[in-house]
Amino acid sequence: MVTYERWVAMVRAAAGQVRASQDLLSNLDSHGGDGDHGTTMVRAMNCIEQAVEAEQSSSIPALLRAIGWAVMGVDGGATGPLFGTFFMSMSDAAPGDAALDARGLAAAFTAGLAGVQKRTRAQVGDKTMLDALVPAVEAAAAAADGGGSVEDVLRSAFEAARAGAERTSALQARFGRAKNIGEKSIGQPDAGATSVSLLFKGFLEGVRSHA
Amino acid sequence: MVTYERWVAMVRAAAGQVRASQDLLSNLDSHGGDGDHGTTMVRAMNCIEQAVEAEQSSSIPALLRAIGWAVMGVDGGATGPLFGTFFMSMSDAAPGDAALDARGLAAAFTAGLAGVQKRTRAQVGDKTMLDALVPAVEAAAAAADGGGSVEDVLRSAFEAARAGAERTSALQARFGRAKNIGEKSIGQPDAGATSVSLLFKGFLEGVRSHA
Amino acid sequence: MAMKKFINDPDNLVNELLAGFVLAHANKVALAGNKLVVRTHPKAASKVAVVTLGGSGHEPALSGFVGEGMLDISVPGEIFAAPGPPRVFEALKLAHRDAGVLLVVLNHEGDVMTAGIAMEMAEKEGYKVKQVLTHDDISVPSRQDPRDRRGLVGCFPVIKVAGAAAEQGKSLDECLAIAERMERNMATLAVAVTGATHPSTGSVIAEVPEADMIVGMGQHGEAGGGQQPLKSADETAAIMIDALCNDLGAKAGDRLLVMINGVGSTTLMEQYLVLNGVKKALDAKGIVLARAIAGEFLTVQEMGGFQMFAAKMDDELLALWDAPCNTPALVVK
Amino acid sequence: MAMKKFINDPDNLVNELLAGFVLAHANKVALAGNKLVVRTHPKAASKVAVVTLGGSGHEPALSGFVGEGMLDISVPGEIFAAPGPPRVFEALKLAHRDAGVLLVVLNHEGDVMTAGIAMEMAEKEGYKVKQVLTHDDISVPSRQDPRDRRGLVGCFPVIKVAGAAAEQGKSLDECLAIAERMERNMATLAVAVTGATHPSTGSVIAEVPEADMIVGMGQHGEAGGGQQPLKSADETAAIMIDALCNDLGAKAGDRLLVMINGVGSTTLMEQYLVLNGVKKALDAKGIVLARAIAGEFLTVQEMGGFQMFAAKMDDELLALWDAPCNTPALVVK
Ligand SMILES: Nc1ncnc2c1ncn2[C@@H]1O[C@H](COP(=O)(O)OP(=O)(O)O)[C@@H](O)[C@H]1O
Numbered sequence A, B: 001m002v003t004y005e006r007w008v009a010m011v012r013a014a015a016g017q018v019r020a021s022q023d024l025l026s027n028l029d030s031h032g033g034d035g036d037h038g039t040t041m042v043r044a045m046n047c048i049e050q051a052v053e054a055e056q057s058s059s060i061p062a063l064l065r066a067i068g069w070a071v072m073g074v075d076g077g078a079t080g081p082l083f084g085t086f087f088m089s090m091s092d093a094a095p096g097d098a099a100l101d102a103r104g105l106a107a108a109f110t111a112g113l114a115g116v117q118k119r120t121r122a123q124v125g126d127k128t129m130l131d132a133l134v135p136a137v138e139a140a141a142a143a144a145d146g147g148g149s150v151e152d153v154l155r156s157a158f159e160a161a162r163a164g165a166e167r168t169s170a171l172q173a174r175f176g177r178a179k180n181i182g183e184k185s186i187g188q189p190d191a192g193a194t195s196v197s198l199l200f201k202g203f204l205e206g207v208r209s210h211a
Numbered sequence C, D: 001m002a003m004k005k006f007i008n009d010p011d012n013l014v015n016e017l018l019a020g021f022v023l024a025h026a027n028k029v030a031l032a033g034n035k036l037v038v039r040t041h042p043k044a045a046s047k048v049a050v051v052t053l054g055g056s057g058h059e060p061a062l063s064g065f066v067g068e069g070m071l072d073i074s075v076p077g078e079i080f081a082a083p084g085p086p087r088v089f090e091a092l093k094l095a096h097r098d099a100g101v102l103l104v105v106l107n108h109e110g111d112v113m114t115a116g117i118a119m120e121m122a123e124k125e126g127y128k129v130k131q132v133l134t135h136d137d138i139s140v141p142s143r144q145d146p147r148d149r150r151g152l153v154g155c156f157p158v159i160k161v162a163g164a165a166a167e168q169g170k171s172l173d174e175c176l177a178i179a180e181r182m183e184r185n186m187a188t189l190a191v192a193v194t195g196a197t198h199p200s201t202g203s204v205i206a207e208v209p210e211a212d213m214i215v216g217m218g219q220h221g222e223a224g225g226g227q228q229p230l231k232s233a234d235e236t237a238a239i240m241i242d243a244l245c246n247d248l249g250a251k252a253g254d255r256l257l258v259m260i261n262g263v264g265s266t267t268l269m270e271q272y273l274v275l276n277g278v279k280k281a282l283d284a285k286g287i288v289l290a291r292a293i294a295g296e297f298l299t300v301q302e303m304g305g306f307q308m309f310a311a312k313m314d315d316e317l318l319a320l321w322d323a324p325c326n327t328p329a330l331v332v333k
């Protein structure tokens, strides 16, 4: 089960993963973007940690909402609204107080993705964070449907996210600033997709460390 | 004797000399100055030729005044006022209508120099046009005093101007924009002094061609 | 070439630049709440408020347009990054009034998402808020879908005319209609000749080959595809005004407002030369240069180049453009 | 690095830039005679006229200061070169009136010689003309001889207060006294971080080593000697304001006007950061930042850096600084 404490461990580990890859993320964003994705993500992670620290309730929806709002408050261009919406939409979907089981976790991810998709026209194949997020959420749902554990769900999600992020190397950007360089965007993975993969890596790590 | 026609030939030849050395003059001015001395001098020479063309009288003082005023009108920083003053002050000193003999020519140069010295605090040794102009005028006066011809006067003046300009290589600029680079101004001749030497070279050439 | 900028802590850039900004314009603007830029002399609460949001690093835009006759509040984001929805919602709350609030949004993904979320929240609270989206960049090939046209310096004239209308007491619907009319009739094209660096990351945000210019460069260094050898002021002016007139369908007798917006290191001298070239090109077409303006209004750090803006004007838009204003970036008596 | 500027014929630069300049500010300035910049709304002939002269290439200076409350006429020279005496005399003739004319001259050799010759001619004609010489650059070591201090951006506040006094109908002697009081109480120091090219010759007019800044750089790229590693905004602000306060003998309680004048590619963002640093440094000394202004007023082409100006102000100078004006470069309501 994903308890409140486990959620905290998951997002803290995710923050650690992003922080360790700040320069990589900024470099990926330099190629066609404006080179700030690493900085923005690290600021978002700092806000998440502050929000986690400040959260008084022990309610999972409240925690996820606080995290989403904190991420949105990062003033980070497209990243803040998209990642913020992911957490806030998870919050809307998560039931009252109970810890989430594998299915509940996958359902929350699915709701998060649906929220994100309301904000952007980007589809899989457009070389954005969606290229990692969509397969990750689908893999999570499949793992849960197949009776997998919370850890199975997160491992599947992470692996799918990583593979999805890697696939973006061969793609041409059609959203985000990088779309403006057209074909030249081919050859390196997308920064935002790489971030998604790092978040899921952190979630998995957090759940494992807090078994 | 330096007749009106000979004056015209002298200034035209001077204009030719300057024009042939435009890049040299600008390059010399780049070293500490702003690199425009060649352009400015060529514009001044164009104005001189227009003034010569436009001059209706056959009065030498009127011609010199028109030349001086034309040079001043060139909008050329310090160069315009200084060279313009040289011609205008010669005009003030030249007698009514008569052609100038060697002494008269030297006296006109002396008056021109005196006018210039009213406009600037620069002295010989300060790495400016005065380093060529002062010895040139002194040499002209000495040649005239010694009974030399007009051509002797101009040859002495040119040789002294050239030597004076060459000596500026070793000097440190204390006037003009180049003074701001201090010791670094040593090593190349001064642009304005080089112009003076070219003017006298042209005067000599003009007088010879119009013997 | 390393970044050569006078900065302190790169993570504190926006706070410090805002502190200096209000020092330099102490009689016009002040800070409120969470880094909101507001007027020191607010307009009457009975009048429509005009609010905008957008990344920093483009000074004087966008906060430079706060003041009498233009904006009531600007929400500056981080360098080149839109502010998040919480601060935009805070601004809408602060601006909230019966007359309503017009939110001017430049078409960049972050700005649009942020504005969308903040607007939804404001509507949930029952605030009267309308939005105008500016997308004036004609360099993007697919003209069909206006969502693909970026918002460049056109936000400035839209804010000018909407702000003047609001100051005159026009209703929210009237202000919106004016803003949208300006928006529909305007076009912008950018050209870059030298690159720039991101002041907080130090990374290169645009590079231009030694002998080239890039027509269509976006305002965060996004390339536009129009790479070509550097041309003279007159040639560049003609190429760009032709493209703009074409986009606008401008014909003989039409009255244009033209702006040359220097984006960084291109001098005002050059901007005047280009404007002179525009005049010659328009004269040849019989199109009237009704109003002209040059200067740095929306910059891209130290990038060399400019944005050329043109708009077809009618009597009302001209009168609103000429109306008085008193902001850090523009004062009209 | 080759010159990357939008120009046409390098020999026709000034004509073309003036043509674009009057297009951009058609309601404020016009051309008269031989490239003189005049006001479209002249002041009453009963009031003192204020005139200046100086090289071009520093836009918006100096012609950008022509207009209500500042200059009546400016005489723009060639790029970086003072105009010659004939055109300055023409301006004095055009400005000639019983109330008299104040000629503002920046201390550069060409300008001073030109002004001297033109003044002598004007006096021969019986015109009433007085001159104020601005020499605010404190980078030149020999403070003793003020003739060695260059005229930098300090001309702008001198023109502002003298122009305001003239507009108010003060006499020539009063205007001169005000201009000279401003002049005596002001100081400027420049810093350069990147170089520039001469737009007509294409030659490099200043070069700054990769990791350095040069404190004391003149406005035509003349070096000042203060080469040192590039510092932060706050450190640079402190070094420079210390030097200025020292030169001015400013002490706790004194009221300063401080200007950050961007000279080319240094962003307004950075100028605000530096201004914020100045405020911190002055607070520590108990000196009052009475007025502050940032922006590009006197530029040096695309050079990176800025000029920091400070002046000790009294009540009258502050009131004149705050007085309304309506010029291309500055509008005060
Ligand atoms: N419209 C969009 N839809 C989905 N993802 C997007 C969109 N725009 C940008 N992204 C993602 O955001 C990443 C860039 O984020 P970041 O650099 O933080 O924002 P910005 O582009 O505002 O600088 C891209 O790599 C991409 O994955």
Ligand SMILES: Nc1ncnc2c1ncn2[C@@H]1O[C@H](COP(=O)(O)OP(=O)(O)O)[C@@H](O)[C@H]1O
Pocket (backbone or CB within 6 Å): B029, B033, B034, B035, B036, B037, B038, B040, B041, B076, B077, B078, B079, B082, B120, B121, B122, B127, B128, B129, B130, B175, B176, B177, B190, B191, B192, B193, D080, D081, D082, D109, D110
């Ligand atoms: N104060 C001065 N006195 C005498 N000569 C001067 C003075 N200032 C400059 N010069 C001369 O003018 C030359 C530079 O002329 P030019 O480049 O045309 O003018 P500017 O310095 O205004 O660009 C110098 O090489 C020097 O000989």
Ligand SMILES: [Mg+2]
Pocket (backbone or CB within 6 Å): A029, A033, A034, A035, A036, A037
């Ligand atoms: Mg980015």
Ligand SMILES: [Mg+2]
Pocket (backbone or CB within 6 Å): B029, B033, B034, B035, B036, B037
């Ligand atoms: Mg020179």
Ligand SMILES: [Mg+2]
Pocket (backbone or CB within 6 Å): A034, A036, A037, A076, A077, C079, C080, C081
């Ligand atoms: Mg960004």
Ligand SMILES: [Mg+2]
Pocket (backbone or CB within 6 Å): B034, B036, B037, B076, B077, D079, D080, D081
């Ligand atoms: Mg010069």
